Amino acid sequence: MTLLELKNVSVRYGRIEAIHDMSFSVEKGEIVSLIGANGAGKSTTMKTISGLLNPSSGTIHFDGEDITGLKAHLRVMRGISQAPEGRGVFPGMTVLENLDMGAFGRKDRSGMKADFDRVFSLFPRLAERRSQVGGTMSGGEQQMLAIGRALMSQPRLLLLDEPSMGLAPQFIKQIFSIITEINEQGTTVLLVEQNANQALARAHRAFVLETGSITHSGTGRELLANPAIKEAYLGVG
Amino acid sequence: MSTTDGPTLVPDAQAAQDAVNRESASKKAGPFQRFGDRWNGLRRPQQWAFLLIVVALAYALPVLDIPILTTEPGNDWPITCFNMAIFALAAVGLNVVVGYAGLLDLGYVAFFAVGSYVAAMLTSPDSPFLHIPYLWTVPVAMAVTMFFGVLLGVPTLRLRGDYLAIVTLGFGEIVRILATIIPAMKGQVGFQNVGRPPGTAADGSPVFSNSNGTPWYWLALTIIIIVLLLVGNLERSRVGRAWVAIREDEDAAEIMGVPVFKYKVWAFAIGAAVGGLSGALFSGQIGFVNNQKFDVPTSILFLAAVVLGGAGNKVGAIIGGAIVAYIPLRFTAIADYKYLIFGLALVVLMLWRARGLLPARQRLLAYGRTAYQRVANRDSGPPTAVAAEEGDAK
Ligand SMILES: Nc1ncnc2c1ncn2[C@@H]1O[C@H](COP(=O)(O)OP(=O)(O)O)[C@@H](O)[C@H]1O
Ligand SMILES: [Mg+2]
Numbered sequence: 173m174t175l176l177e178l179k180n181v182s183v184r185y186g187r188i189e190a191i192h193d194m195s196f197s198v199e200k201g202e203i204v205s206l207i208g209a210n211g212a213g214k215s216t217t218m219k220t221i222s223g224l225l226n227p228s229s230g231t232i233h234f235d236g237e238d239i240t241g242l243k244a245h246l247r248v249m250r251g252i253s254q255a256p257e258g259r260g261v262f263p264g265m266t267v268l269e270n271l272d273m274g275a276f277g278r279k280d281r282s283g284m285k286a287d288f289d290r291v292f293s294l295f296p297r298l299a300e301r302r303s304q305v306g307g308t309m310s311g312g313e314q315q316m317l318a319i320g321r322a323l324m325s326q327p328r329l330l331l332l333d334e335p336s337m338g339l340a341p342q343f344i345k346q347i348f349s350i351i352t353e354i355n356e357q358g359t360t361v362l363l364v365e366q367n368a369n370q371a372l373a374r375a376h377r378a379f380v381l382e383t384g385s386i387t388h389s390g391t392g393r394e395l396l397a398n399p400a401i402k403e404a405y406l407g408v409g
Numbered sequence: 410m411s412t413t414d415g416p417t418l419v420p421d422a423q424a425a426q427d428a429v430n431r432e433s434a435s436k437k438a439g440p441f442q443r444f445g446d447r448w449n450g451l452r453r454p455q456q457w458a459f460l461l462i463v464v465a466l467a468y469a470l471p472v473l474d475i476p477i478l479t480t481e482p483g484n485d486w487p488i489t490c491f492n493m494a495i496f497a498l499a500a501v502g503l504n505v506v507v508g509y510a511g512l513l514d515l516g517y518v519a520f521f522a523v524g525s526y527v528a529a530m531l532t533s534p535d536s537p538f539l540h541i542p543y544l545w546t547v548p549v550a551m552a553v554t555m556f557f558g559v560l561l562g563v564p565t566l567r568l569r570g571d572y573l574a575i576v577t578l579g580f581g582e583i584v585r586i587l588a589t590i591i592p593a594m595k596g597q598v599g600f601q602n603v604g605r606p607p608g609t610a611a612d613g614s615p616v617f618s619n620s621n622g623t624p625w626y627w628l629a630l631t632i633i634i635i636v637l638l639l640v641g642n643l644e645r646s647r648v649g650r651a652w653v654a655i656r657e658d659e660d661a662a663e664i665m666g667v668p669v670f671k672y673k674v675w676a677f678a679i680g681a682a683v684g685g686l687s688g689a690l691f692s693g694q695i696g697f698v699n700n701q702k703f704d705v706p707t708s709i710l711f712l713a714a715v716v717l718g719g720a721g722n723k724v725g726a727i728i729g730g731a732i733v734a735y736i737p738l739r740f741t742a743i744a745d746y747k748y749l750i751f752g753l754a755l756v757v758l759m760l761w762r763a764r765g766l767l768p769a770r771q772r773l774l775a776y777g778r779t780a781y782q783r784v785a786n787r788d789s790g791p792p793t794a795v796a797a798e799e800g801d802a803k
Contacts, residue, residue, distance in 0.1 A: 222664050248666035260661040262654055264425035273654050276647075277666025305426040325666065 174233075175200045175329055175360050176221065176252075181230030183213075183220050190216040192384040193230070198329065198362050203355050205371040205392065206364040207405055208381030214364035215257050217381070218333045221362070222254040223247045235328070248277045253327030255318040257334050263307025267298050270306050270317055274324030283326075290357075291320040294350055312343040319347075323354070330354065332363040336370065348374050368405035372396045380405070467630055471623045483741040487622030488694075492738065493731040494629035495691045500714040500730030501636055501723055502683025507712065508721035509649065510676035511656030512566070513574040516581025517711045520681040522703035523557050523584060524550040524688025526594065529698035532604025535595065543604030547689050554685025555678045562677035566670060581708045588700040599699025603692050619696040629690050633727065636683055640723055643679070652676055653721075706748055713751050717758060719765025728766060 176198040183191040190213045198204045208214050219225040221232065223244030231240045234250060242250070253274075262270050271291060275284055292299040295316040301309065306317060315335055322330055335351065336344040348370045355361050364381075365371035372378050375392035380401060388395060395401050451459065466473075471487035480489045499521055506514045527550040530536045532543050541549070565576045588594040606628065608616035617624050643649055651672045654662035663669045692698045710733050718729025733751065737744040758765070 224660055224663060243668070244663045245666045245668045248664060254664045256661060256664065260658055262657040262661060264657055265653070273650065273662075273665045273667075276651070276654075308426045321665070 173200045174198070175235055176362065177233040178221070179231045179233070181220060181227045181232065183216050183225055184228045185216075189228075190384055191220065191227075194384070194386055195230075196379055196386060196389070198360060199376075200328075200360055201355075201358070202376045203351070203361045203363070203374055205368075205375035205378040206362070206381055207366070207368040207371055207378060207395075208364070209405075210366060211383075212381045213384040214366075214381060215333055216384075218254060218257070218331050218362075218364060222252055222331055245277065248325050248327075251326070251328035252331065253322040253325045253329070254331040255315075255322040255333065255335065257337065259311075259314040259318040261306035261309075261314050261317045261321065264305060266305055267302045267309075267317055270321050271298075271324050274321035277325060284324075287324050287326065291323055294323075294353065295320050311338045312340070312347070315339065315343075315347060316350075319350070319354075323359070327359060330359050330361045332361065334365055334367075335363060336365060336367045344370060366405075368401070369396075464634070468627060471626050478739075480735075480738045480741075484738045485620075485622060487626055489622070489735065489738045491622040491626040491629060491694055493734040494626055494633060495687050495694075496711070496714055496734035497727040497730035498629060498633050498636065498687040498690070499684055499711050500718065500726040500733075501633065501640060502680045502687065503711050504680075504715045504718075504720065504723055504726040505640060505643075505652075505683070506676050506680035507715050508719075508723075508726065509644065509652040509656065510673055511570075511652075512673060512676060513570055514577045514677075514680070514708075515574050515705075515712065516577035516579065516708055517680070517684055518703045518705070518708040519561075519577075519581045519584040520554045520558065520684030521688040521691070521707070521711075522588070523554045523681075524685030525692035525698045525703070526588065526688075527553050527685065528689035528692045529600040529603045530594075532693075533600035533602055533698075535598075535600045535602070537593070540604075542607070543693055544606050546604065546693075547686060550685045550689035551682040554688070555682040558678040558681025559674060561681075562674045566673040566677060578705065578708075581703075581705055585700055585703050588703075595699070597699050597701060599697060599701075601697055603696050603698060605693055605696070617693070619694065622694065625690070625694040629687075632686065632690070636686070637723060637727075640679075640683075644723070648672065648675065709748075710751065713755055716755060716765055719767040722765065722767045725765055725767035 174197050178197070179195050181191060181194045182189060194217065196204075206214055206217060216225060220227055223239075223242060223246075227240065231238055233239065234247070234252060237250075239247060239250065262273060265273065271288065275287065278284070297313060298316055298320055301313065306314060309317065315337075319330075319332065319335065322332075332351065335347050339347065344367065351361060351363065352374055363371060363375075372392040372395050378390065378392045378395045379386045380388035380395065388398065388401060390398070396406075448456070448459075471490040474481070474486050479486050499517070502520075503514065503517045506512050506517070528543065528546040530538050531541050531546045531549065561577070561580050565573055568576065589596045605615065605617040606624075608624075610616050617628075651662065651667045654665065654667055655669050655672060659669055711730075714729035714733040715726050716729070717732060718725030718727065736750070737747040743750060762768070
């Protein structure tokens with residue numbers, strides 16, 4: 173069943189068109205990766221889905237409903253949650269306060285305990301650091317916090333913008349296996365990456381984004397095996 | 410990530426971490442901080458007793474004409490107290506905008522002016538409009554300034570921080586210029602004999618007069634206390650947490666489900682209403698309003714009061730406002746240089762204590778408090794800062 177569908181979406185910053193006529197969809201239960209070089213339009217795509225940006229044309233459907241004009245804070249209630257690029261944790265708030273903000277839009281307080289438990293068992297590190305302020309955490313910890321915070325709204329679709337950015341290799345592996353775990357618990361994941369190796373290996377399906385348009389698509393494995401993609405995104409000849 | 414990359418008075422992460430650490434460890438850190446620690450260490454009845462003493466002293470202030478503190482013979486002491494209260498009240502209002510929501514408003518005097526004019530134009534015999542009892546002008550002034558706050562806020566609060574600062578700066582001037590060019594607002598001639606609250610003393614003279622600051626001060630102080638209680642409640646609510654989130658990262662707040670624009674407009678409107686309130690009190694006591702008092706430097710003084718006290722801290726705002734009003738009246742010899750002196754004082758303060766005299770660290774654990782507690786208890790290990798913090802905050 174289709175959870176998210178973009179149809180002919182274009183996004184502009186003033187006169188510059190960052191996304192051109194993009195269409196793709198994400199099925200329930202999938203991990204879908206969008207890979208592309210710096211400036212390809214990955215973050216723009218994510219912000220358009222979460223509602224921080226509005227497309228200049230095209231439509232976005234979520235769970236069968238048109239959400240094209242819906243404000244970002246209302247999309248959270250529908251079940252779209254984003255861990256933004258550069259993590260975007262609240263620098264002056266503690267880990268607990270950050271997580272609490274993640275549940276801002278929720279009505280049911282009683283269910284929150286389960287979500288704290290879930291986040292802390294996915295990221296035991298966050299439990300240890302719960303009184304630490306976001307801005308003083310390491311890059312990897314902030315990434316965990318951003319993902320954990322995004323989970324606090326009980327999303328049906330989790331958007332991850334370059335979760336491996338700036339992380340040491342052992343951290344990257346860890347983050348990706350946690351992403352897989354989150355997905356296995358039932359959350360659909362759409363992630364964008366420059367670092368294509370892990371992103372493709374973990375994905376059910378993947379797309380390649382070049383200067384605002386999708387140029388390749390296929391299963392993660394297919395794209396991993398594609399020589400052109402290997403050369404461009406995997407750093408091997 | 411943040412789109413609020415304009416000028417910002419917001420504390421950095423390290424400072425916030427220090428504050429958290431102090432809360433949990435009670436480390437030594439300067440006289441004001443220690444006070445905060447001790448305060449949190451006190452039990453509830455002790456806190457109440459202490460507050461009661463502070464409030465009693467505050468009410469006694471115009472009567473306690475302490476030799477070193479007094480501004481006499483240059484300036485009447487009770488009237489000085491009243492001016493301090495007016496600035497403190499305005500600073501509490503501006504603190505909602507600047508300190509809580511992180512919106513840099515350089516034209517706050519405009520709201521103060523609107524409140525003053527509303528009170529004057531609805532009570533002064535010089536005004537052709539309908540006349541109502543003075544005390545009624547207070548809620549009317551708040552409603553009108555709130556309306557202006559929304560009017561200014563809706564088109565500008567979508568702008569980035571530095572643009573907002575410029576637009577508000579312009580708004581501060583516009584009100585003054587309108588007062589000059591609109592005939593009904595009577596420019597420099599202004600309005601005489603602005604109304605006052607009712608009541609006559611035993612000898613038949615009015616209780617509230619232009620020459621006696623004490624009753625006015627008591628009225629202003631009472632209003633400050635009420636406003637503090639209301640603002641304190643807001644601060645601890647969902648709204649307060651949303652403001653802090655907006656201040657820290659607007660986009661992140663939005664994707665957490667915070668209706669950012671709506672909450673910004675609210676901060677602006679609430680701040681405006683409090684500014685209008687203090688303006689209405691001010692014009693009542695002075696008894697005269699014209700276009701000369703509402704200039705840009707006054708806006709900057711209000712802002713200085715907030716920053717001095719510690720942006721985001723309502724008690725700090727009161728202290729900051731009182732200091733900013735007091736210094737030029739106490740040291741009349743240097744009053745002409747007040748901007749220079751406040752400028753220097755702010756520079757020094759920012760070097761020494763970048764977050765103001767009473768740095769803010771709001772307790773944001775409201776919504777999921779019970780959930781945390783259970784989580785915190787479940788995790789073994791010492792009952793750490795969080796649990797203790799929770800207990801205090803209760
Ligand atoms: N706020 C902005 N204003 C103007 N252009 C922008 C803005 N943000 C991104 N762009 C441009 O849009 C294109 C896509 O950017 P982005 O989506 O951030 O790329 P990616 O995330 O793939 O690195 C780039 O050319 C970038 O310069
Ligand atoms: Mg990007």
